[in-house]
Amino acid sequence: MKLRTFKGGIHPPDNKQWTAHKAIEDCPLPEELVVPLSQHIGAPAVACVEVGQHVAKGQEVGSAKGFVSVPVHASTSGEVVAIENRPHPVGTSLPAVVIKPDGEDSWSSNLQFTDPGSLTSDEVIEKVRQAGVVGMGGAAFPAHVKMSPPPEKPIRTLLFNGVECEPYLTSDHRMMLEESERVLQGVSLLQYVYGAERVVIGIEANKPDAIALLKKQCADAPVEILPLEVKYPQGAEKQLIAAVTGREVPSGGLPMDVGVAVHNVSTAAAVTDAVMLGRPLIERVCTVTGPAIKEPKNLRVRIGMPLSHLVEICGGLIGEPGKIILGGPMMGFTQVGFDVPVVRGTSGLLLLHEEDVTKNPEGPCIRCARCVQACPMNLLPTTIAAYARRNLVAETEEYCAMDCIECGSCSYVCPASIPLVQSIRHGKAAVLAKKRKALL
Amino acid sequence: MSPQLYLSSSPHVHSGETTPKVMRAVLYSLVPACCVAVYFFGMSALSVLLIATLGCLATEVVCQRLMGHPVTIADGSAAITGVLLALNLPPTSPWWLTLLGAVIAIAIGKQVYGGLGANPFNPALVARVVLLISFPVQMTTWSAPAPLGSGLDLVTTATPLGEWKNAVMLTGEMPAAMQGSMVGYFLGNMPGCIGEVSALALLLGAAYLLYRRILTWHIPATYVGTVILLSGAFWLINPARYPNPVFHLVTGGLVLGAFYMATDMVTTPVSTRGMLLFGVGCGLLTVLIRLFGGYPEGVSFAILLMNAATPLIDRYTKPRTFGTLRQGGGV
Numbered sequence: 049m050k051l052r053t054f055k056g057g058i059h060p061p062d063n064k065q066w067t068a069h070k071a072i073e074d075c076p077l078p079e080e081l082v083v084p085l086s087q088h089i090g091a092p093a094v095a096c097v098e099v100g101q102h103v104a105k106g107q108e109v110g111s112a113k114g115f116v117s118v119p120v121h122a123s124t125s126g127e128v129v130a131i132e133n134r135p136h137p138v139g140t141s142l143p144a145v146v147i148k149p150d151g152e153d154s155w156s157s158n159l160q161f162t163d164p165g166s167l168t169s170d171e172v173i174e175k176v177r178q179a180g181v182v183g184m185g186g187a188a189f190p191a192h193v194k195m196s197p198p199p200e201k202p203i204r205t206l207l208f209n210g211v212e213c214e215p216y217l218t219s220d221h222r223m224m225l226e227e228s229e230r231v232l233q234g235v236s237l238l239q240y241v242y243g244a245e246r247v248v249i250g251i252e253a254n255k256p257d258a259i260a261l262l263k264k265q266c267a268d269a270p271v272e273i274l275p276l277e278v279k280y281p282q283g284a285e286k287q288l289i290a291a292v293t294g295r296e297v298p299s300g301g302l303p304m305d306v307g308v309a310v311h312n313v314s315t316a317a318a319v320t321d322a323v324m325l326g327r328p329l330i331e332r333v334c335t336v337t338g339p340a341i342k343e344p345k346n347l348r349v350r351i352g353m354p355l356s357h358l359v360e361i362c363g364g365l366i367g368e369p370g371k372i373i374l375g376g377p378m379m380g381f382t383q384v385g386f387d388v389p390v391v392r393g394t395s396g397l398l399l400l401h402e403e404d405v406t407k408n409p410e411g412p413c414i415r416c417a418r419c420v421q422a423c424p425m426n427l428l429p430t431t432i433a434a435y436a437r438r439n440l441v442a443e444t445e446e447y448c449a450m451d452c453i454e455c456g457s458c459s460y461v462c463p464a465s466i467p468l469v470q471s472i473r474h475g476k477a478a479v480l481a482k483k484r485k486a487l488l
Numbered sequence: 489m490s491p492q493l494y495l496s497s498s499p500h501v502h503s504g505e506t507t508p509k510v511m512r513a514v515l516y517s518l519v520p521a522c523c524v525a526v527y528f529f530g531m532s533a534l535s536v537l538l539i540a541t542l543g544c545l546a547t548e549v550v551c552q553r554l555m556g557h558p559v560t561i562a563d564g565s566a567a568i569t570g571v572l573l574a575l576n577l578p579p580t581s582p583w584w585l586t587l588l589g590a591v592i593a594i595a596i597g598k599q600v601y602g603g604l605g606a607n608p609f610n611p612a613l614v615a616r617v618v619l620l621i622s623f624p625v626q627m628t629t630w631s632a633p634a635p636l637g638s639g640l641d642l643v644t645t646a647t648p649l650g651e652w653k654n655a656v657m658l659t660g661e662m663p664a665a666m667q668g669s670m671v672g673y674f675l676g677n678m679p680g681c682i683g684e685v686s687a688l689a690l691l692l693g694a695a696y697l698l699y700r701r702i703l704t705w706h707i708p709a710t711y712v713g714t715v716i717l718l719s720g721a722f723w724l725i726n727p728a729r730y731p732n733p734v735f736h737l738v739t740g741g742l743v744l745g746a747f748y749m750a751t752d753m754v755t756t757p758v759s760t761r762g763m764l765l766f767g768v769g770c771g772l773l774t775v776l777i778r779l780f781g782g783y784p785e786g787v788s789f790a791i792l793l794m795n796a797a798t799p800l801i802d803r804y805t806k807p808r809t810f811g812t813l814r815q816g817g818g819v
Contacts, residue, residue: 298811379498415755420759463505
């Protein structure tokens, strides 16, 4: 049977064998937790505790500021020892609440079990917001905003992303296997909120155990488990929607424009905790992997744990790392060191040796069109990149640079090793700058 | 932190495909055709191959030295130009003509534009056409194949397409009997350019390139398909005058052109629709030149003309961006 998929894309080696079979392990608490106030798309939270104050696990330490914002919470109980700028995965120092754990790890007494049947959909959304739930696939967009589409954009299809197409990462895979009940509870809660006609969990066919398990558990539920072709970027929102529904999110639009909402499977599990237990998003599963780590693992980590702690728990490094990547190898971000903390969007920590880092010298474009065939957005990456590099902003925009999802497929296939997606990012920034200028 | 920690924009992995690897694969794919050529035309074909290839490499080195650019002959592109040029020359091509072709191909066909990736025209074809126009006698002196060990000498004769054109010019009709058979043409037993002779050997190499995904079907299929359809239409209208499509396929430079010359990545469109259009254009021009032009063979001219149209084709065949209704964006 031919599996559903999208047009374009690439087949990088998935390298999931390091951790795919490994059960999630709880990561012990470190000496210090650094909880950044900005871990999501939107306005950063504002600190609402003071230095020296004792906080309980799950207590709010930063309040949301505005609608597109979420609160942040203490990941364990302990003392607030500092509120200051600390290194952040985005590459700069940003405000963070630093907590010294007291070792009790005791939950805040304010958190209660709720029977979801007694809640209205607005109450569910409010609980999700209070719990600081954001998209856990990496983009970290506040879930409550997604859950509140305007009435003129009804959601007909509710889609759950269990694709995990990034090589190396297995955190969503393990979540579906080990926490399937939490995931499916979240699925039905979100279904209740959206009132969607169709509910689908899309999973790449390279996770047959997860597909079989969820199919069995959803035998009587109105939830479709849909295996998808193994191809990167199958898990990109627009490509997933195209594969499942056959519809394309319009250029510049949102999934709700085609009546779809997409949530990550791990986000669904976080929704369950938020709604049923009142527990905020203070932990997640993070795949620590790569050739430069002694024991690759799927760790259940608290938000704010420094990467150095994760490395230590995984047996330390093998040799010197050549590249420290937060996220997967296709879209992850390189880090300057191990002192940045885990945040809500940290799906993986990938450690490469210097010899694993591709350093091919860049050559001239031979117009081989591999990038054109690979582009899942049907763009002309080489053309856009060439314009962007010459700072031809109007042409960059004309060739639809703003539609680029920055999946990196073009750079991956380029035989001339041209940093295509990097150039396109620069081009997009230039287009945005021009637009902002035009508005002034 | 260790001094060799790399920071970069994503992606952090690469397919491992490089330009030199692509070029080397193209060179490997030409080995069968070169072997067949040497088999049928002997040492003269071998010397043309060697002179053209070494000439191209040397010209590239000289040009890049003169311009103060890094020397990049290791990328294999100049060697490909050399081999393709040799395949587009008659086996009797004198050494000076071959060498002149090599210099033209690299200096005028490629380096003046800025080297690899910047040339609008297929460098080997630029050289072939310059030579064809400048030295018509040497460039159209064909010899019948003399397979190795047959003891035959190379004897001057006409190509099948030339044979047909002469007859049509004189009598307005097909020649009563051609010198060779279709099967013989297909295997390479016919007079012609070094690389035109064996469609079979060329197709073997092309199959390898298709398997390696260096070649896509778009241009060769549309090119050959258009030739079949258009030449077939003429043949059905007047079989006494026009040769059948199979004749068009197995003679002349069609297979070499469609699979190797018209698929030069640098000088052809990048979008799928652009490639399809390019192939159709090449097919139309080839048949028109063959049937109604002054030259018996039209493949080189057809491809060069379509090379010239490539920027325009690229401009008008922007793919339909995902999430838009019209090509080139806009909902």
